[in-house]
Amino acid sequence: MQSLSYLTLDKDVRQVRPAELEAFAAQVSGGVIGMADAAYEEARKVWNGMVDRRPALIARCMNDADVQAAVRFAAAHQMLLSVRGGGHHIAGNAVAEGGLMIDMSGMRGVSVDADRRTARVEPGALLSDFDREAQAHGLAVPLGINSTTGVAGLTLGGGFGWLTRRYGLTIDNLLGVKIVTADGQLRTASAQSEPELFWAVRGGGGNFGVVTSFEFQLHPVGPEVYSGLVVYPFSQAQKVLRAWRDFTEKAPDELSVWTVMRQAPPLPFLPESVHGKEVVIFAIVWCGELAKGEQAVAPVLKFGEPVGSALGPTPYAGFQTAFDPLLAPGARNYWKSNNFDRMSDAAIDMLIENVGKLPGPACEIFVAQLGGAMARVKPDATAFVGRDARYIMNVHGRWTDPADDDKVRNWARAVFQQAAPHATASGYVNFLTEDEAGRVADSYGANYPRLRAAKRRFDPDNLFRMNLNIAPAQGG
Numbered sequence: 450m451q452s453l454s455y456l457t458l459d460k461d462v463r464q465v466r467p468a469e470l471e472a473f474a475a476q477v478s479g480g481v482i483g484m485a486d487a488a489y490e491e492a493r494k495v496w497n498g499m500v501d502r503r504p505a506l507i508a509r510c511m512n513d514a515d516v517q518a519a520v521r522f523a524a525a526h527q528m529l530l531s532v533r534g535g536g537h538h539i540a541g542n543a544v545a546e547g548g549l550m551i552d553m554s555g556m557r558g559v560s561v562d563a564d565r566r567t568a569r570v571e572p573g574a575l576l577s578d579f580d581r582e583a584q585a586h587g588l589a590v591p592l593g594i595n596s597t598t599g600v601a602g603l604t605l606g607g608g609f610g611w612l613t614r615r616y617g618l619t620i621d622n623l624l625g626v627k628i629v630t631a632d633g634q635l636r637t638a639s640a641q642s643e644p645e646l647f648w649a650v651r652g653g654g655g656n657f658g659v660v661t662s663f664e665f666q667l668h669p670v671g672p673e674v675y676s677g678l679v680v681y682p683f684s685q686a687q688k689v690l691r692a693w694r695d696f697t698e699k700a701p702d703e704l705s706v707w708t709v710m711r712q713a714p715p716l717p718f719l720p721e722s723v724h725g726k727e728v729v730i731f732a733i734v735w736c737g738e739l740a741k742g743e744q745a746v747a748p749v750l751k752f753g754e755p756v757g758s759a760l761g762p763t764p765y766a767g768f769q770t771a772f773d774p775l776l777a778p779g780a781r782n783y784w785k786s787n788n789f790d791r792m793s794d795a796a797i798d799m800l801i802e803n804v805g806k807l808p809g810p811a812c813e814i815f816v817a818q819l820g821g822a823m824a825r826v827k828p829d830a831t832a833f834v835g836r837d838a839r840y841i842m843n844v845h846g847r848w849t850d851p852a853d854d855d856k857v858r859n860w861a862r863a864v865f866q867q868a869a870p871h872a873t874a875s876g877y878v879n880f881l882t883e884d885e886a887g888r889v890a891d892s893y894g895a896n897y898p899r900l901r902a903a904k905r906r907f908d909p910d911n912l913f914r915m916n917l918n919i920a921p922a923q924g925g
């Protein structure tokens with residue numbers, strides 16, 4: 450082995466001696482990968498094709514001890530450190546340029562205790578891994594809408610999806626974690642053990658350590674839910690979006706109706722004349738009693754005159770993959786996101802105006818309907834503060850040609866600017882881009898000082914800084 454050049458936490462260049470490197474490699478049971486290794490190129494890839502970073506070293510961790518060894522090695526060398534769960538975060542913080550990347554993709558186990566309705570989930574598990582194992586017992590926890598997303602990053606930032614209005618955020622169903630903190634200690638954080646750390650990891654992202662195991666409370670769901678899509682032509686946008694807003698303000702917790710505004714994909718139930726034209730899509734999940742689904746969803750078909758619809762009982766795990774084809778990895782992506790406590794007429798008009806200017810066929814604006822159980826948890830009960838977000842808008846700039854970088858990013862930024870007067874101050878850290886470090890404090894609002902104090906206690910040197918970073922509190 451040769452000595453290794455790497456970047457420190459302060460971005461200075463330093464070297465690790467071969468003997469130290471060999472000793473570290475021997476401690477990581479999944480092995481370490483360097484730039485010369487065949488597996489390196491694949492291992493450094495993440496979902497967002499814009500992210501092209503080259504870590505000095507990748508540690509393939511397979512268990513708690515591997516993670517402890519990697520954290521201690523990075524701390525001892527002051528090495529820039531990142532943690533990769535499912536690799537989906539838009540900002541690409543999973544990959545440390547010139548540093549050490551802890552790669553969890555070898556730890557994808559999910560173990561369900563059907564009697565207790567709980568699950569232990571390893572930090573490399575994807576949503577599809579979790580849904581598959583839980584649904585084998587007719588159980589589920591609220592997760593996101595794209596099955597290749599990592600459970601780890603999604604959970605640590607909050608986590609919402611089709612079940613959130615009924616069962617809360619993903620973190621509202623978290624019973625505890627095993628976590629390696631910056632001092633290399635493996636701790637259990639739960640309501641009973643290290644409660645402050647448990648408070649902080651529920652929304653505080655990867656700021657407090659490396660989670661090696663999550664334990665969740667599950668709920669009976671499906672196996673079929675009444676779900677599907679209703680599509681309206683863009684000419685009816687104002688009427689149907691106002692009807693959606695009025696309907697969703699009073700909808701029961703079992704029902705979630707999200708809207709996606711984009712050029713219509715060639716879905717089999719849409720006439721060819723609509724393909725490639727702007728449309729308003731309502732994506733719907735009723736997770737209550739299956740027999741009551743048709744009636745609960747019926748009003749969505751009456752918002753206007755739909756151009757197509759596909760609704761009915763669908764396997765829950767299947768609907769969890771419904772959006773995968775539109776969100777495949779590798780494309781260039783830039784997102785901007787705002788939270789709304791209500792959708793005013795002016796906010797709806799702003800959405801319509803900007804969907805009229807989509808800069809490419811894969812670009813879209815989606816608005817998730819939240820509220821329900823998520824909103825009934827107090828904002829200071831967990832680190833996640835944005836409980837008042839009844840709607841979260843995500844502007845998806847998505848394209849393939851680097852020549853379009855500025856065009857798409859400028860569009861997304863303009864939508865964000867125009868949305869801001871209608872939105873709340875809070876944001877969702879799981880949707881913030883690499884240039885939005887300035888939004889972190891607002892995203893945590895009144896919880897930010899407490900998070901900074903917890904950061905000082907558990908990571909005073911800010912070893913875990915490749916994230917939407919919470920600066921350790923100073924002094925005292």
Ligand SMILES: Cc1cc2nc3c(=O)[nH]c(=O)nc-3n(C[C@H](O)[C@H](O)[C@H](O)COP(=O)(O)OP(=O)(O)OC[C@H]3O[C@@H](n4cnc5c(N)ncnc54)[C@H](O)[C@@H]3O)c2cc1C
Nearest residue numbers: 534535536537538542572593594599601602603609655660
């Ligand atoms: C296509 C797509 C769809 C999405 N849909 C939703 C959705 O419906 N709902 C929703 O809530 N979010 C959604 N998200 C956002 C998603 O929650 C975040 O991107 C999340 O960070 C993904 O987690 P990951 O493990 O895949 O990401 P990674 O990029 O691997 O990790 C993100 C960050 O999390 C931290 N981290 C990861 N693993 C660990 C660990 N074991 N210990 C400590 N820190 C860790 C690190 O700081 C890392 O930089 C979506 C994202 C994409 C790209």
